[in-house]
Amino acid sequence: MSNILAFSDSADSCLELVTLGKNLGGSFSIAVLGSGDLSSQSKKLSVDGVSSIYEVSHESLKNLLAGPATDALEAVSKRARPDLILLSSTKKGKELAGRLAARLKVGCISDAMKLSVQGSGFAADRLVWGGNAIASVSSKGAAVVTIPLRAYARASNPSSPNIIQVDDFQPKPVNVSAIGKKEKPKGQVSIKDAEIIVSAGRGFKKKEDLSMLEDLAKVLNAVVGASRPLTSDLGWVSEDRQVGLSGTTVKPKLYIAVGISGQIQHLTGMRESKVIVAINTDKNAPIFQECDYGIVGDLYAVVPELTKAFKAQLGR
Numbered sequence: 001m002s003n004i005l006a007f008s009d010s011a012d013s014c015l016e017l018v019t020l021g022k023n024l025g026g027s028f029s030i031a032v033l034g035s036g037d038l039s040s041q042s043k044k045l046s047v048d049g050v051s052s053i054y055e056v057s058h059e060s061l062k063n064l065l066a067g068p069a070t071d072a073l074e075a076v077s078k079r080a081r082p083d084l085i086l087l088s089s090t091k092k093g094k095e096l097a098g099r100l101a102a103r104l105k106v107g108c109i110s111d112a113m114k115l116s117v118q119g120s121g122f123a124a125d126r127l128v129w130g131g132n133a134i135a136s137v138s139s140k141g142a143a144v145v146t147i148p149l150r151a152y153a154r155a156s157n158p159s160s161p162n163i164i165q166v167d168d169f170q171p172k173p174v175n176v177s178a179i180g181k182k183e184k185p186k187g188q189v190s191i192k193d194a195e196i197i198v199s200a201g202r203g204f205k206k207k208e209d210l211s212m213l214e215d216l217a218k219v220l221n222a223v224v225g226a227s228r229p230l231t232s233d234l235g236w237v238s239e240d241r242q243v244g245l246s247g248t249t250v251k252p253k254l255y256i257a258v259g260i261s262g263q264i265q266h267l268t269g270m271r272e273s274k275v276i277v278a279i280n281t282d283k284n285a286p287i288f289q290e291c292d293y294g295i296v297g298d299l300y301a302v303v304p305e306l307t308k309a310f311k312a313q314l315g316r
């Protein structure tokens, strides 16, 4: 039985942690951090399996900067006395995990898969060496653990946990402050929540050829993703569209991999998709081991035909 405290800067990801907590057993609390009235955030997280919600509201937590956010999680931990602290593997979660573990002098496991209780500690698997190997790790006692996004379904049954306001929170003096926020330019749709993704790989010869995939995406109401060579190496697609180990993990209803070989670092980010379609000229490409439907063929011939067929079928 564990005493679990969870935090995520995304409510949806936090609901995924609740499901993991239910699997692990024990009591489950959530920390909600921010400024002003936090009741609407708490309400969203008031689901079956959550026994308490600790609200820490303070001006310093407005932008969830790492310093004050760590202070706040430390303050909640001192009250809740968890033996397991779960954070989502968001950028913020990863930023906080190491800091919090150091503060509390406990172990830290990042991107844990198959997390389980082991004696008085916890055990998990982690992908290492660029996703080519799996390390089994364990903590001897309490631990801070980050959990990959979308690894669990979101808990959803409403309930009425205890709401505890942490009124006496005082952050340590800070020397970093947020001086502004900028919206991303419109059109850069996040691939994280896309239901359909069509992804481009090194099979595309020129940047201009990607318009072919954009046409397909338009017909399917899909978002265009890409493998790493097209983002980091060639700069043809913005990095926030990269799918994989060092990009985003996605779990759409449909993932179409076009001219992507299926190296482990890419597969790690999309293999949980509900239906995977692969288009590749090489019938031995590893992607064909992972897909539900495989088309062995030249993308330059297949993609326009697919677009035409979907257009006719969907009447778009």
Ligand SMILES: Cc1cc2nc3c(=O)[nH]c(=O)nc-3n(C[C@H](O)[C@H](O)[C@H](O)COP(=O)(O)OP(=O)(O)OC[C@H]3O[C@@H](n4cnc5c(N)ncnc54)[C@H](O)[C@@H]3O)c2cc1C
Pocket (backbone or CB within 6 Å): 129, 130, 200, 201, 202, 203, 204, 226, 227, 228, 229, 242, 243, 244, 245, 246, 247, 248, 258, 259, 260, 261, 262, 263, 264, 265, 266, 269, 279, 280, 281, 282, 285, 297, 298, 299, 300
């Ligand atoms: C630490 C680390 C992290 C990484 N993180 C990521 C990551 O997050 N995401 C990621 O994607 N990669 C990542 N990589 C890179 C990864 O190892 C691969 O290099 C990359 O995924 C390959 O991309 P690709 O499949 O597009 O290219 P390739 O492996 O070059 O494959 C291109 C494919 O296109 C096919 N093809 C060629 N012409 C055509 C055509 N006309 N029609 C149809 N098919 C065609 C070929 O048969 C081939 O299978 C990472 C690597 C490391 C070491």
